[in-house]
Amino acid sequence: MAIQKGDFIKLSFTGKLENGTVFDTTDANVAKEFGLYNDQATYGPETIIVGKGYVVAGLDEDLVGKDVGYKGSVTVPPEKGFGMKRIDQYETVPVKKFKEPVRPGMRITANGRQGVVESIAGGRAKINFNAPFAGETLVYEYTIESLIEGKAEKVSSVVKMFAGKELDQKLEDNKVIIDVPMEYAFNQRWTMAKSMIASQMFELDIAEVVFQETYKKPAPAAAAEEKKE
Structure with a gap:
């Protein structure tokens, strides 16, 4: 089945400059080889929504019409990458x-x-003050790993994309209930992420999104010590 705009896919890629310098990758081994590895980052195929700007325009456009399993590369001019230098x-x-x-x-x-x-x-x-890599021609080597088709899988993917990790959630007809970790309560990024999650859910014909926070009373110190013993 050919990939179309709006499809949810899992994509592996490595982005290079024309001189071969790697600046971005989903492959941990490549990241280590080129000194880009971050032990706080998660490596592996990324979930993106085709045509929604999750990757640079030149790569985004090249995905359309390809089949799942496609492996190839695309050269991206500056105007469809990180822009021209101004x-x-x-x-x-x-x-x-x-x-x-x-x-x-x-x-x-x-x-x-x-x-x-x-x-x-x-x-x-x-x-x-131009953006890094502005004015650069880019080369992306990529593989379309899989197509995400089920509604529940798409909902889960949206949450992970914006929350940065998997969160407990429940899909009830056209309503999604998301359990929010306590540590997210005062996170300013999360405030923006919630808005993005809700917006994308509505495009999936979800009518209501509930962000649910649960606070539990800590166990008394004495009781905790007894349990240890």
Whole structure:
């Protein structure tokens, strides 16, 4: 079955620059090989919704029409990757404004934005505030691992995509009840994630989304000690 926009799929990929430098991957071994490995990250195929911007436009478009199991690559021009470099995203800042010495290639924060020091001359630093890899042609090697078709599986995938991990949930007709961990209660990211989850659920014809928080009284210390014994 050919992949269409709106399909939920599991996708493995490795993104490279034209010179072969790997900047993103779902493969832990590749991440280790190129010094990108993060022990806090989860590796393996990613669930995405085709045509929804979960990956760069050039890769997103290339997925349409391919079959499950397809393995190939696509070259993505800057305008369908991370965009073109813009002249108005460069600024010259006096080096004395920085609290520590700066050098070319250093990543800094200036005027509330993150950028990279491109050069220093005459006591002034030229800062590039363009997005990383803006202006770069990208090469993605990818495999369409599987197609997610069931409603319950799609619901579970949406929660994991935005929550960052699997959460307990229950699907009742057109209503989804999601158990929210206590540690998420004061997480600002979670506030935004809830909105995104609900929005995507509505596109799955879910009429109601309930985020359920449960607080349990801790066991008395003495009782806990007795249990240990």
